[in-house]
Structures are given as structure tokens and as C-alpha cells.
Amino acid sequence: MTNFENSEQQIVTVKARADKAINSLKGILLGIISDDKIDSYEMKELQLWAREHHYLVNRNPFREFMSLIDNTVSNGIPPKEAVEDLYWLCQKYEHDSIYYNGITSDLQQLQGIFHGILSDGELNDTEIFKLHEWLSENEHLNSYYPYDEIRSLVLSVVSDKKIEEDERLILMAFIKQFVELSNNDVKASIDKATADINISGICAVDPEIIFENKTFCVTGILSRGTRTELQNAIKDKGGIPVNSISKKTDYLIIGDTSNACWSYACYGRKVEKALDLRKSGHTIVLVHEFDVFDAI
Structure with a gap:
């Protein structure tokens, strides 16, 4: 076998291993969420999966998978949200890997x-x-x-x-x-x-944030505090913190330390859903965590 053929075979083998690892992870995630309950034992299984497939860490999107699993506990991301993000990433990999x-x-x-x-x-x-x-x-x-x-x-x-x-x-x-x-x-x-121009990109620029009776959802890792601290502050201002995006959500707060999904799929699951809702006519404002903390 020539060096070229050997290299080509190695590439195919790594691709096959990556696909197998993704399918395995997707199956684990489906099993975990099947009863709508996620406990510490199930999260440990995800950590075990990450350790077993660490050799793929430099291949997209495994760096994102590993980072998200590692950060779930250390940064207080709710396990259910982490699992949903991981499953979303699996689907993105299936649909987008070719392109x-x-x-x-x-x-x-x-x-x-x-x-x-x-x-x-x-x-x-x-x-x-x-x-x-x-x-x-x-x-x-x-x-x-x-x-x-x-x-x-x-x-x-x-x-x-x-x-x-x-x-x-x-x-x-x-x-x-x-x-x-x-x-x-x-x-x-x-x-x-452009000093007098106010535009809205992924996050609103200098947004007017109204808390009273408005719903707020958080995505990503916050740099100025924990989710619990921010959610409590929102409650104190009359706002309603929620854990998932819906047509009733008024604000999506984007953490300064971006969700690991962003580097693989341009923006994360919640942001993608928020943008889809916004494009279909629902009023939802994407705001940076700094703007919210400043308003509080």
C-alpha cells in the first residue's frame, strides 16, 4: 500500500469513527431525554463519552461537544439545556457537515x-x-x-x-x-x-429594556454573574425568567462567553430559534448580557 493510499484510508477511518461517535452520542441523548428527567448519573455518562472520544477533540464539532459537556457543571448550565444543545449540534453535524x-x-x-x-x-x-x-x-x-x-x-x-x-x-x-x-x-x-444610526444585528444596539411583566430567556455562559443571580435580579425588577424560547418570550439574553455551539453553527440553538421567530413576525429582542446587567 502506498503512503497516499494509507493516508486516504486513515482519513476514511477517522471519518467513520467520527460518524459512529456522533451516532452514539445522539442515541445516548435520546435515551437521556426520553423520560424528561436528567440526573447526575446521566451527565456522568456524557462525561464518559467525552473522555472516550477525546482523540477527536480537534475535529469539528467535537471541540464544541467536549466544551459544552465540561462547562455544564462548572458554569451552571441546566443539564436539560445542555442536552438539548448537544442534540441540536448532532443534527447540525448531520445536515451541515458536507457544506x-x-x-x-x-x-x-x-x-x-x-x-x-x-x-x-x-x-x-x-x-x-x-x-x-x-x-x-x-x-x-x-x-x-x-x-x-x-x-x-x-x-x-x-x-x-x-x-x-x-x-x-x-x-x-x-x-x-x-x-x-x-x-x-x-x-x-x-x-x-454613523453615531446617530441605531441598527439591530444579532444583539440590539443600546436596547430599551422593559422588565415589568416581560419574559427573559438566557443562552450562553455569563461573564458578569451566574444565571441564578441574573434571574433573581430580573424577578426583582418585575420580569419573568424562563428556560426556553417560545412565541411569548420578549428578550433573549446572550452571554458574553458565547455558547460553544456558536463556533460550529454560527449561532446557538436558542439564538437560531429566536431569529426564526423574529423573521416570522414575533417581537423578540436579542440583548447582550452587559446591557441587561447595566439596566438592572
Whole structure:
């Protein structure tokens, strides 16, 4: 057997092991949630699965699996939520593994386009129409952030084939979220031009948070406190903390230390559901934990 054939066989073998590990995990998760109760013994089985498959830790999405299992106890994530996140990741792996590398590459390219467009501190008509052209050619990214939101925004701007100054500034304000410019003068110029623009991306910017009789759900790992502390503070302000997203949820609080799912699937299970609800017309505000803690 040649070295090439041996390497090829090893790749196939690792892929087969990864698929088997995913199927095994999915089965364990289905068994755990079958009675709607999750105890410490069941969580230990998940930890055992993580140890047995640690050799796959550098392969997507196993790093996310391991991290989520490890962080469940240490960061106070409810076991039921962790299990649901893990199962969601398994499904994402099944559906997205073929396309994942290409999608990641295309999203990185989109971020590069953002950077290139704003590198001179301006956003002209030609750049906007070229961005529209690229977005139209990459509709396979439609369910991924930030493509989904920039696509909607650009379509609304170019629909009449005329770009007004306020539309240009809104686009600039959205795009600058994803760009770290090295030229401080250019950055300051963009910040000044968009200072009065309020846009809503994955998290609302400077949101007005009303607590009285509003429902709040948390996702991710908080950096300013524990979930219990935040939920108690929300109760003290008249709010209603909940553990799962629904049409009745008013706010989804996103932890500063992002859910491990984000690095594999762009955003986590709860965020994905919240965005789907928002797109279907339900009013749900995604807010950063810092904004909530500041409001409290």
C-alpha cells in the first residue's frame, strides 16, 4: 500500500469513527431525554463519552461537544439545556457537515468584503451594488448570520436602484460591526458618520429594556454573574425568567462567553430559534448580557 493510499484510508477511518461517535452520542441523548428527567448519573455518562472520544477533540464539532459537556457543571448550565444543545449540534453535524467548510470559507470571505469596503472610510454606490451582486451569487448562505440580515438590508436599499444618504449610513453602521480597522482616523470618521444610526444585528444596539411583566430567556455562559443571580435580579425588577424560547418570550439574553455551539453553527440553538421567530413576525429582542446587567 502506498503512503497516499494509507493516508486516504486513515482519513476514511477517522471519518467513520467520527460518524459512529456522533451516532452514539445522539442515541445516548435520546435515551437521556426520553423520560424528561436528567440526573447526575446521566451527565456522568456524557462525561464518559467525552473522555472516550477525546482523540477527536480537534475535529469539528467535537471541540464544541467536549466544551459544552465540561462547562455544564462548572458554569451552571441546566443539564436539560445542555442536552438539548448537544442534540441540536448532532443534527447540525448531520445536515451541515458536507457544506460546513465551504460555508465557513464564504462567511469569512464576506467579512473580508466588509473590511475591504470600509477600509477607506467610505461606502459608495458601486461598492453597494457589487456587494448586492456577491450576496445574490451566494444565496446558499441564506440561513447563516450575518448573511441573512445584510442580504435583507441591502435588498431594501437597492430595490429602487437609488441609494439615499440615510440608507448608506445604515449599511455602514451594520457593516462596521464586523470590521476591525487599523487606521484610527478612518475608524473615527466612520464612527462619527454613523453615531446617530441605531441598527439591530444579532444583539440590539443600546436596547430599551422593559422588565415589568416581560419574559427573559438566557443562552450562553455569563461573564458578569451566574444565571441564578441574573434571574433573581430580573424577578426583582418585575420580569419573568424562563428556560426556553417560545412565541411569548420578549428578550433573549446572550452571554458574553458565547455558547460553544456558536463556533460550529454560527449561532446557538436558542439564538437560531429566536431569529426564526423574529423573521416570522414575533417581537423578540436579542440583548447582550452587559446591557441587561447595566439596566438592572
